[in-house]
Amino acid sequence: MDHVNTGLMARIDLRGTEQSGSSSDLSRARLRAVLPRGGVDVEAVLPRVRPIVEAVAERGAAAALEFGETFDRVRPATIRVSEAALHAALAELDPAVRAALEETITRARAVHTDQRRTDTTTTLAPGATVTERWLPVERVGLYVPGGxxxxxxxxxxxxxxxxxxxVESLVIASPPQAGQQGRFEGLPHPTILAAARLLGVEEVWAVGGAQAVALLAYGGTDTDQGELGPVDMITGPGxxxxxxxxxLCRSQVGIDAEAGPTEIAILADDTAHPAHLAADLISQAEHDEMAASVLVTPSPELADATAREVLAQLETTVHRERVTxxxxxxxxxxxxxxxxxxxxxxxxxxAAEHLEIQTADATAVAxxxxxxxxxxxxPYAPVSLGDYCAGSNHVLPTAGSARHSSGLSVQTFLRGIHVVDYTESALKEVSGHVIALAQAEELPAHGEAVRRRFEQ
Known part of the structure; x- marks a missing residue:
């Protein structure tokens, strides 16, 4: 097992790493240890973030505005964005961007509509039913980053x-922008506002960072004395x-996940085009200096060709420094x-956030x-398609959590509630089992709660 620096990207050679001479014999534990993985030390920044959360919990919008002025160098007059500003942002949106957003919304709605759950009732015996009802979270805060x-x-x-x-009540929180021209100074980016308006979201807050999360969790009063109601759940990357x-706010609200830096893995064989692979690796690296791009291949020739393509394409990459x-x-x-x-x-x-399969018979491999x-x-389903227009959701599990977690979906915003409905005879039929299990667990009052219902 060798780690070699060849060109820009490191190279990890897993060929013939076990006694049997096959990397297929590597255990999952060893693979997790040797494979490249980015990450952030959330624990390390908690001492810096905790005072922010505590201040916003105590003083609400006033504290959020103060932190925003310090970190973002801008202080909006009010946290809640006016309806006029939302309307203006959509009116001034580039027609091509609007058309692209409308198509993205249409496709996303089609895919997510098929995810809706239906209530189910199971009859276990005459007079004994359990119904699972699916109810939405009542109020959700959606965080949209700047940066x-x-x-x-x-x-x-x-x-x-x-x-x-x-979900009946939605609020979007996004950082206010400094240095914009005209009416959008001190507001979230106008394209964010336009997208919110296009989707019919009427409540948008000009607040970002840790203070936005805290304000969503605890609520407050805006500078114009309007209420900034707390939410039940917060989703969105940051x-x-x-x-x-x-x-820190998980005891107060539900969250979708603790998202880490974005990542792409590509599994490719010698049928893949090196230029496509390089472009896709670069596209994810464009997000963030901590973004992860990993190519897995049995072909040394493809590896070499892709490494050369990466260097060549970097010459014309806009965010070259960040990608490098x-x-x-x-x-x-x-x-x-x-x-x-x-x-x-x-x-x-x-367990990549995004995994591309560029091999012969890619469908079977997938x-x-x-x-x-x-x-x-x-070859015609790059990650960037999923970022925008595939219809799938691009809020996905990172840092290996795809082993146990799913991406954002309709299910994220639903709660399953069991409704238990038993008649007297149905309860009596299983009363002995309840009492036996209660005694086995040394919780006799549980059994008494059933037995007393049938005392003469």
């Missing part, structure tokens, strides 16, 4: 499943400070394996994947 890029697509990905789930605030940092970091690498079976084993152990946030099959 390196503008994310109207994240507005769509968070709002659409919440609306289809039946930086390490947003993630830390979500962790991400691709040369310890979280990114080209991984060589003995064969495709070993590659499948590796990517299942890695069917063997057990751990990924989303799988992109073949």
């Amino acid at each position: 390196n890029a503008v994310y109207p697509s994240s507005v769509v990905m968070n709002v659409v499943p919440a609306q289809i789930a039946g 930086n390490i400070y947003v993630t830390a605030a979500k962790r 940092t991400a691709l040369s970091g310890p979280q990114s690498a080209i991984v060589l394996v003995d064969d495709l079976d070993a590659g499948i084993r590796v990517v299942n152990a890695y 069917g063997r994947i057990r751990s990924a946030g989303a799988i992109f099959v073949g």
Whole structure:
């Protein structure tokens, strides 16, 4: 097992690493240890974030505005964005961007509509039923980050499943922007506002970072004395400070996940085009200096060609410095394996947020994947399609959590409630079992609660 620096991206050679001479024999534990993985130390920033959360919990909007002025160098007159500003943002939106957003919304709604759950009733005996009812969370806060890029697509990905789930009250929080021209000074980016308006979201808050998460969790009073009602759940990605605030607020509200830096893994054989692979690795690295880009292949020739393509394409990449940092970091690498079976084993152990399959018979290979946030099959399903227009959701599990977690969906915003309905005779039929189990667990009062119902 060798780690080699070849070109920009490190190279990890897993070929012939076990006595049997096959990387397919590597255990999941060893693979998790050797594969590149980025990450952030949320625990390390909790001491810096805790005072922010506590101050906003105590003083509400006033504290949030103070922190925003310090961190974002802008202080909006009010936290809640006016209806006029939302209307103006949509009116001034580039027609091409509006058309793209409308198509993205249409496709996302089609996919997420099919995720809706229906109530089910199970009859266990005459007069004994259990019904599972699905009820939406009542009020949800959707965080949309600022920073390196503008994310109207994240507005769509968070709002659409919440609306289809039946969430009645939605609020979007996004950082106010300094240095904008005209009417949008001190407001979230106008494209964010336009996307919210396009989706029919009427409540948008100009607040970002840890203070936004805390304000969503605890609520407050705006500077114009309007109420900023607390939410029941917070979803949406953010930086390490947003993630830390979500962790600290989990006792107050539900959260979707503690999202880490974005990541892509590509499983490819010698049928793949190196230029496509390089472009896709670069596209994810464009997000963040901590983004992870990993290529897994049994072909040394493809690895070499892709490494050359990465360097060539970097010459014309707009965010070259950011991408270079991400691709040369310890979280990114080209991984060589003995064969495709070993590659499948590796990517299942890695459990990527985004996994591309660019191999012969990619559909069959995709069917063997057990751990990924989303799988992109073949040369014409790049991750960037999923970021915008595939219809799938791009809020996905990171840092290997795809082994146990799913991406954002309608289900995220639903709560399953069991409704137990038993008649007297149905209860009597199982009363002996209840009493026996209560005695076995040394909880006799549980059994008494049943027995006393049948005393003469």
